[in-house]
Amino acid sequence: MKSSVKKGDNVVVLAGKDAKKTGEVLAVKEGKVVVAGVNIQAHHKKPRSKDDKGGIIKMEGAIDASNVQVICAECKKATRVAHKVVDGKNVRVCKKCGAVLDTAKAAKSSKKA
Numbered sequence: 826m827k828s829s830v831k832k833g834d835n836v837v838v839l840a841g842k843d844a845k846k847t848g849e850v851l852a853v854k855e856g857k858v859v860v861a862g863v864n865i866q867a868h869h870k871k872p873r874s875k876d877d878k879g880g881i882i883k884m885e886g887a888i889d890a891s892n893v894q895v896i897c898a899e900c901k902k903a904t905r906v907a908h909k910v911v912d913g914k915n916v917r918v919c920k921k922c923g924a925v926l927d928t929a930k931a932a933k934s935s936k937k938a
Contacts, residue, residue: 828890829906836893837903857887864888899924
């Protein structure tokens, strides 16, 4: 199933220990998303050479895409995503205000007009 969340989107977390936190999507993979500053996990790294340092590294873990909602840039609210055809292109649209969420596609369509 295709996700309505894409890399670079600003999202709000709906469920879990980090509920109500916001951040930018760093990666999307197989129904999971990695959000900056959310779901911080400690990974123990073993030194692999004499010069390599080991230790505990804090990094973001993946959370399910169903637990996040996209924040609309126009109305600044968490919203579900609709899909519409604008100028022959399929774009993601805010359900609340109708603004186009795909910034790259929105910029291209405004240049044509």
